[in-house]
Amino acid sequence: MTNSFCVLGIESSCDETGVALVQVSGQALPQLLSHALFSQIEMHQAYGGVVPELASRDHIRRVLPLTEQVLQESKRALTDLDVIAFTRGPGLAGALLVGAGVACALGAALAKPILGVHHLEGHLLSPFLSSDPPQFPFVALLVSGGHTQLMRVDGVGRYQILGETIDDAAGEAFDKSAKLLGLGYPGGSALSILAVSGNEQAFKLPRPLLHSNHLDFSFAGLKTAVMVQARKLAIAQNCPVDALPQAILADLAASTQAAIVEVLVKKSLTALRETGLMRLVVAGGVGANRSLREKLNLECAKCAVRVHYPELHLCTDNGAMIAMAAAMRLQAGIQAASDVYAFDVKPRWPLDSMVLA
Ligand code: KG4
């Protein structure tokens, strides 16, 4: 392959179908040509969570129209594609198989190689798609729906996990608390909107492992504390939790968000201090949270640390981050695309296994 090539990225690990096209030109940062996304959230909302079988079927419906859309928008033809990248894991097996199957079929039909991408590496590298891309090395706070990790990142494939959650992820704490308050699924964004009108000091909720001398997280107890608090209020008001007055729900939402954000901010600052690095990169769906961004910006400004985020619309799952991660691995020469068209997905896949030997 020449050092100028075009990568198609397909994301189908959960409830969003994303397709994108990224152009690599020499050693310059790869450029996003176009991306398209279809969110299944509305479809799953009726069930209160993702229904894997429905997710797989919907990915099948969306992936080719989205591929046509990105080709059209970037004025490229199928024959202009040099590499077909797809999310290999972690994620829902059936959903992953759709992206893998389409990537293999396209690769075989076009005689172009494929590359299976680690979903979390996609999130981790997504800030490189922003107008203010970071530079290595940095501390990364990876906060997605299923993962919460602090990492030292020295380059593509050079990751050292400094701390991670021992139970629920921050995204799960948002989602489970939101569900409890009757805000539906996935509730992180809804909870943060409701929190705007609430008082974050209204309820004293636990800050798990805030003062521990390591960088691990634990959010399972917080969800239980929110539940206990909400039930107490519901008994006092003689109504179900989700029928509590809006002002009380807003106070609960604000107090929950404040607890999660405080832990994330404090541990990020400790990781920066311990590594001596002056750059923080936030990635994953929870990185869209406005309160988290405001508090991190404030605290990092105090110690002259630069903070980088993905563009808001690229915080949650998308194809652009998958195309970008593939492009950056290829560009760095640490992985080659393959012409073995095997549907080989990894529903469970720790990020450590992507680390260069
Ligand atoms: O990274 P992501 O799209 O999916 C995974 O790879 O897991 O993250 C989804 C998570 C969900 O837990 C969702 O509630 C949360 O990100 N999220 C938010 C916000 N937007 C999305 N959490 C808090 N505040 C938000 N604004």
Ligand code: ZN
């Ligand atoms: Zn994700």
